[in-house]
Amino acid sequence: KAGVTQTPRYLIKTRGQQVTLSCSPISGHRSVSWYQQTPGQGLQFLFEYFSETQRNKGNFPGRFSGRQFSNSRSEMNVSTLELGDSALYLCASSLERGGSYEQYFGPGTRLTVT
Amino acid sequence: GNSVTQMEGPVTLSEEAFLTINCTYTATGYPSLFWYVQYPGEGLQLLLKATKADDKGSNKGFEATYRKETTSFHLEKGSVQVSDSAVYFCALSDLVGGSNYKLTFGKGTLLTVNP
Numbered sequence: 001k002a003g004v005t006q007t008p009r010y011l012i013k014t015r016g017q018q019v020t021l022s023c024s025p026i027s028g029h030r031s032v033s034w035y036q037q038t039p040g041q042g043l044q045f046l047f048e049y050f051s052e053t054q055r056n057k058g059n060f061p062g063r064f065s066g067r068q069f070s071n072s073r074s075e076m077n078v079s080t081l082e083l084g085d086s087a088l089y090l091c092a093s094s095l096e097r098g099g100s101y102e103q104y105f106g107p108g109t110r111l112t113v114t
Numbered sequence: 115g116n117s118v119t120q121m122e123g124p125v126t127l128s129e130e131a132f133l134t135i136n137c138t139y140t141a142t143g144y145p146s147l148f149w150y151v152q153y154p155g156e157g158l159q160l161l162l163k164a165t166k167a168d169d170k171g172s173n174k175g176f177e178a179t180y181r182k183e184t185t186s187f188h189l190e191k192g193s194v195q196v197s198d199s200a201v202y203f204c205a206l207s208d209l210v211g212g213s214n215y216k217l218t219f220g221k222g223t224l225l226t227v228n229p
Binding site: 004033042043045048056090092094096101102103104105106107108 | 146148150156157158159160163203207215216217218219221222
C-alpha cells in the first residue's frame with residue numbers, strides 16, 4: 001500500500017506570494033492533518049479534515065487555509081507569505097479505529113520564503 | 115488541555131549504550147500514547163504505540179510502557195546503534211468534543227549515537 005505523498009517536496013517563494021501544497025493520503029484513510037515544523041516552535045498542528053470538513057483547527061492566522069476533496073486528497077494554502085512561514089509542512093493521514101488514532105506522515109514539503 | 119512533556123535534548127550516546135527518553139503527559143480522558151521518529155530530511159514514522167494502561171509497545175528493540183499512575187510513557191532501548199540517530203517525538207491521542215480524536219506532540223528529543 002502506498003504511503004502518504006506530498007507535492008512538491010521543495011518550494012522557494014517570495015514574501016507576499018501565496019503557495020498551495022498538496023497531500024495524498026493512504027488509500028482508505030479519510031482523515032488528513034497538517035502540521036508546521038520549525039526549529040524554534042517544533043511541531044505545530046494546523047488543521048485536520050475528515051470527509052471534506054474541517055474538524056479541528058490549530059492556532060494559526062487566517063492566511064493558512066485548507067480543503068479536502070471527495071477522494072480525501074487535501075491541499076493547504078498560505079497567502080501573503082511571510083519570512084516566518086519558512087518551515088517543513090507535514091501532512092498525515094489516519095484511519096480512525098477504536099480509539100487508537102495513529103497518524104502516518106508524508107515526507108513533507110520544505111517551504112523557503114525569501 | 116492535553117499536553118506532552120519530553121526530556122530536553124540533545125542526547126548523545128556511544129554505540130551499544132542504554133537509552134532512556136522520558137515522556138510524561140497530561141490528559142483529561144484515557145489517551146493512546148505513541149512514539150514517532152524523524153530521521154534527517156524525512157517525515158515522522160510511527161515507532162510504537164500503547165492504547166491502554168500497562169500496555170507495552172515495542173518495535174526495532176525500542177520499548178515503552180503506558181504507566182497511568184505516573185502518567186508516563188518513557189522510551190527505552192538496551193543497545194543503541196548509530197542508525198538510531200534521529201529526533202524522537204512522544205505523542206498522545208484523545209477524544210475532542212466527544213466525537214473525534216486529536217494528536218498532541220511533545221517538542222522532540224534529538225538523539226545522536228557516536229560509533
